[in-house]
Amino acid sequence: MIDGAGIVGSDAALTAVAEAIARDWGERGIGGHFLGCDLNSGRQCGFGADEPVALASVAKVPIALTALELIDRGELDPGQTIEIDPAKTSPGPTGSALFGFPARIAVADLIALALTVSDNAAIDLVLDVVGITRVAAALAGWGCDGIQIRHPMRTMFDSATRAGGGSFELALELAIAGPPGSASAIEALDPQRGNVASARGLVELLAAVWESRIATPAACAELRRLMSLQLFVQRIAADLRSDAIRVASKTGTFLNLRHDIAVVEANAGVRVAIAALTKAGRRATHAPDVDLAIGSAARSAFEALRG
């Protein structure tokens, strides 16, 4: 069960929604953090929203925004091509991470691959060009103190492989056994060493992007466009997406972590930002009911928040 002390709700009805989601997740053996926020009214509901959580591929969002800002300021050529060397690329199941032969891809296209199909190799190549210190400086400049980007995607793969001694089952076991907030045997899961943010930090980032308050307006617009082309729609979008409701999102999946952040937009200017960060206590690679529990939570929160 999720710690009841962390429940937030702008009014009694929203608190009840947050409690219902926390209860449902608890019954399914899902530990997690959730925050929904109506960008127009500022009304919120959620729980555990301030605890820093390892981000997995959600980290691609601030890295991409840093690169998009550099492009818009003329400091990075979007057409500059990068060599894809299959022997060196970061591992992953999609996009250029699957390439078996050398290729050249432009920076702007690598960003698109990273955000739409969660291409690990693509974002690590973008990060090589941008530099991790520039991402950290950009986040500090945007006032996103709660978001820490410290390593490329490859570090997740390397630290899990190392900690598990090559055994995926052992790595998963270590991820499950690690108490929340404590130092983990897997570097990428450690709040002190990994890429981390709280649900609140992520919702604030989404709010700032959707209101074009950070980076540049063109960079924000491009990030919004790419996130709206998201191919992984099994979580927040699962029970919301229709012709009337648009979801722009980015998932994160690693070991027992299943995350999704999104802005859900509907007609009449409705915009609701949602961050759902989960950690399941089970040993399985696929957990369709966890994905659906996130979808169900997102729908409840969206319907309660949009007013």
Added chain:
Amino acid sequence: MTWQLIAIRYNCAVELLAHLDALVAVVDAQSFTRAADRLGIPQPVVSRRVHNLERVWGQPLLDRTARASTPTPFAQAVLPHARELLLRAERLERAVSSARKGVIRTLGVPPDCPAPALARLLQAAAEHGLTLAIRELPARSRQEALESGELALALTRVTVERASLRVPLGLAAAPSRPGPSGGAWHLDVLRPRRGSSTPSPQLLVLPEDDVEPFLDRLRDEVARAGMSPAGIRVDPPGTAAAQVLAAGAVLFCDRGTAERLGLGWAPLASRTLDRGYELTAPASLSEWMVPLLRAAVGGVPSDYAEPPESEPVDPALRFAASG
């Protein structure tokens, strides 16, 4: 402190046990009168024993201001130890009495074995010159009783791969629930369909399966089938059957148990969850006992074969963040 010192302090150790027995009885019954009734001794004796303990320990044990006699925090701290001591004394007593009678050996078997099968086991024992007593206990209790020496012989749970005796496990469901289409249950069919408001059925297991290696494996199989392992619950057969009939739960059990409970049953398609047993007994006994025990628990020969490996995914990719 040695037993000698304890005996001097309380006059003798047997007295200590009688005193602790009185204290535990009063706490459990929440009344001196009811405790005396239960112990079959006069109420003043019960009161004196509790009072003696308070005197020796120098601490009040019962809050007598409340209407019911409730234990003080001090009593609550010592009570678990008192219970432990009484339980061990009881085991000692049983071991003494069976040793006194001579060569009676107690065999632990799973609960609810059919009586004719157990009768055949007793007959065979007599023919082999062995006086056998049979105790039905769930798996975890059998293991504990074997370790404490209460049982001389026991059918113990082991993983199905190492077992000399295998009991096929299946799912018992209400007769109204349609059975599996291929004659065997694949766990993933229990997942609720997308868009349906019916939740996953409650997954029940019997006390016989309440052992960690089995539960751990079951949790993994349930998770692999795309369901939450958090909802697996252990229930005794009666309650479990009621849940199955009235609330749409499904019960992991053997065919015999399902038939006794009047529930529909079909085996699981995968054999990895089958119950595995090993007879903990001298080899001279195992030879004739194992076939009889196999019949008693509804076992089949241990012809367990590892399931074929499925097409491997790139193992390295499993470590990569995906999506």
